[in-house]
Amino acid sequence: MLVADAVSQRPCRFRAAANDRSGPNLPGLFSQQPLETFGRGETVYRDGDPATHVFKIVAGIVRIARILSDGSRVITGFLYPGEIFGLSPDEHCLGDAEAVGSVKLRRLNRKRFQQAVDSSELLRPQFVDWLCREMAGAQARMVLLARRxxxxxxxxxxxxxxxxxxxxxxxxxxxxxxxxxxxxxxxxxxxxxxxxxxxxxxxxxxxxxxxxxxxxxxxxxxxxxxxxDRGDEDDDLNGIAHGRPAMRPH
CATH class of the missing domain: 1.10.10.10 (Winged helix-like DNA-binding domain superfamily/Winged helix DNA-binding domain)
Incomplete structure (x- = not known):
């Protein structure tokens, strides 16, 4: 299926654009789902949990973190209102998803999300567009950590x-x-x-x-x-994308 084939080795997230206000859009798939609330530090899912749902943030910020073999933590991304996250390339979640502060979100069954994208000529290009933005954002983040x-x-x-x-x-x-x-x-x-x-x-x-x-x-x-010291080529990257941290300067 399109979703299963296109998802990279990072949890994907999407954000609605101003020109997607009419017609079906990816965030709109969640509009009828019940609202859930998480307090500061509460867990949405843990690394390795079954990846059975996809999530849309309504309010608040979610962090995605990985615990390395030496016990240290790396935050690979912050997710913001309007973004969708939780997709993974296999049946297990990638990283711990935790509420930074008070968070409100909606969840949708992963199979329902996949079926909606696969069956819609309008949603498929949106999915590809968001995936391309995710990849571009990840490249910008790699430059940030390697060169700044x-x-x-x-x-x-x-x-x-x-x-x-x-x-x-x-x-x-x-x-x-x-x-x-x-x-x-x-x-x-x-x-x-x-x-x-x-x-x-x-x-x-x-x-x-x-x-x-x-x-x-x-x-x-x-x-x-x-x-x-942001270059013009970075100005249209509106999200903080996932990526790997570089060495820690002191």
Whole structure:
């Protein structure tokens, strides 16, 4: 089947685009499913669990993590509202899916999802399009971890959050960072100390300002973009994709 053949060796996730508001779309397959709520740190599924369902996030952020043989943790991705995740190339889940904060989601039986995509001439190209975006995002993430320094990595994550919180008028100037410094470090391939020093430096330089426990003002968005050193070719990659972390700079 199309879905089974196309899924890569990472859990796939999809996000609705503005031009997919009319006609069938992948996120729309979940509209009639019951809403489920998960508290901070609760598990949606564990690595190796039977991959019987596909999930759509309605609110909150989900992290996908892998535990390595030495006991260390790597966060391979953060998933955001509107995204679909949980597909795998075999019958088992890849990684632990956990709620970063309070999360609301809907789940759909994996076979029903596959049958819907395989039987629809409108959904099949959407699936391929999202898969291509996933691959492009993974390549951008590999470049980020292999070639960017600590400050550029942190700023890149902050920029992604501004776009996620923004609208058609542009990125948001106020964001929430619900993930802990440990989560940020395990995702960016850094140490906790490096993430904390970098955030403190950005605050001291007036780039960002803490206004609540998880909430920050982006005081100098243009400077934040320059510090992230993002090229034009990365500007249309709207998601934080899964990938493998590089060596941890200190």
């Amino acid at each position: 320094n600590a400050e550029e990595r942190v700023c890149d994550l902050l920029l992604t959050l501004t776009r996620r919180a923004g609208d058609e008028s542009g990125p948001a100037t106020m964001i929430e960072i619900p993930m802990s410094r440990v989560d940020m470090a395990d995702y960016l391939g850094l140490t906790i100390e490096t993430v904390s020093r970098t955030m403190t430096s950005l605050i001291n330089r007036g780039v960002i300002r803490s206004i609540a426990r998880y909430r920050f003002d982006i005081c100098k968005p243009a400077l934040l973009r320059r510090l992230a």
